[in-house]
Amino acid sequence: MKGKGKAVFLALLVGLSLILAACGGGASVPTENASVGTYNYGGSSPGIAVIIAVHLKNPTSPDGMRISVKDPQGNELFSGATEWKITLAVKRPFYAWRHRGDLTAFQGGYTVSVDPPLNRSWQITVDPTKFLDRPQPELSANQTSATISWSPVPGAKAYYVELWRIDSQGNPQEFIRGWTTNQTSVQFNQLNLPQSTYYRAWVRAFEADLVDLYNLPAQLGKQVNASVRSTSVFQVQSLGTLRILDHLPNDVPPPDMER
Incomplete structure (x- = not known):
């Protein structure tokens, strides 16, 4: 390439570089990330909320992929009966979360580590004074359908x-x-809720969009808080009706879950 043609090519290359810089320098979007935040469940102090999001390139089975979370003092939060392990037989994008109301969020850096096949770790600084407000869910149901809003x-x-x-x-x-x-109501259909049985629903809120699976890693790498609240307890009386049980608390923490 000579003379004028070379000059035009260089000018185009410089222009492209400027465009990429304006769009963020062509920085790659993360495909694996983690977050730690406060978990507002209604207790006197917030618990711990953890999210892992990975575009998995290799299956984790049969051994599973262990997730370790250490608090600012270096204490392991998920061990023994609470060990956190993920087993997937296929490679695909996935996320997992854990909420612990039995742990107290402390000021400082939390370390999240993931075993093979990922072999990654992240440092997340948590401020326990920052938290997410709790939802105010209501439940309506019959023997075959339940709506939580x-x-x-x-x-x-x-x-x-x-x-x-x-x-x-x-x-x-x-x-x-x-x-x-992402919405503010969910309807579960094709249920079989026998008469005289009791039910309660919980709604958990997240500061990350868990529905947008492919872009979820880009939302993490920082403090991401969560919260939860329950509905009142209902008893299925007969088809089409429910009875509120006023003698039971209407705001209790949910079972410890991972998803």
Whole structure:
């Protein structure tokens, strides 16, 4: 390439570089990331919320992929009975989260580490004075359908709704159905809720959009908070009706779950 042609080519190359710089320098979008934040469940101090998002390039089975979370003092938060391990037989994008109301969020740096096949770790600084407001869910249901609705939570980008069968004392007995959404209501259909059984729903709010799976890693790498609140307890009386059980608390923490 000589003379004028070379000059034009160089000018085009410089122009392209400037365009890329204006768009962020062509920086790559992360495909794996983690977050730690506060978990507002209604206790006197916030618990811990953790999210992992990975575009998995290799299956984790049969051994599984262990996730370690250490607090600012170096204490392992997920060990023994609470060990956190993920097993996937295929390679695909996925996310997982854990909420722990039995742990207290502290000021400082948390370390999230993931075993093979990923072999990554992240440092996330948490401020326990920052938290997400709690949803205010309501439940309506009959023997074949349940609708849970709530008002938008400021700062929340996604919600996870879970419906449980409980006993007459309010203790969770069986997970019925769960769903992640950007909306403020979820309807579960084709249910079989026998007469005289008891149910409660919980709605969890997240400061990350869990529905946008491919772009979720780019939302993490920082403090991401979560919150939760339950509905009142209902008893299925007969087709089409419910009875609120006023003698049971209407705001209790959910079972420890991972998704």
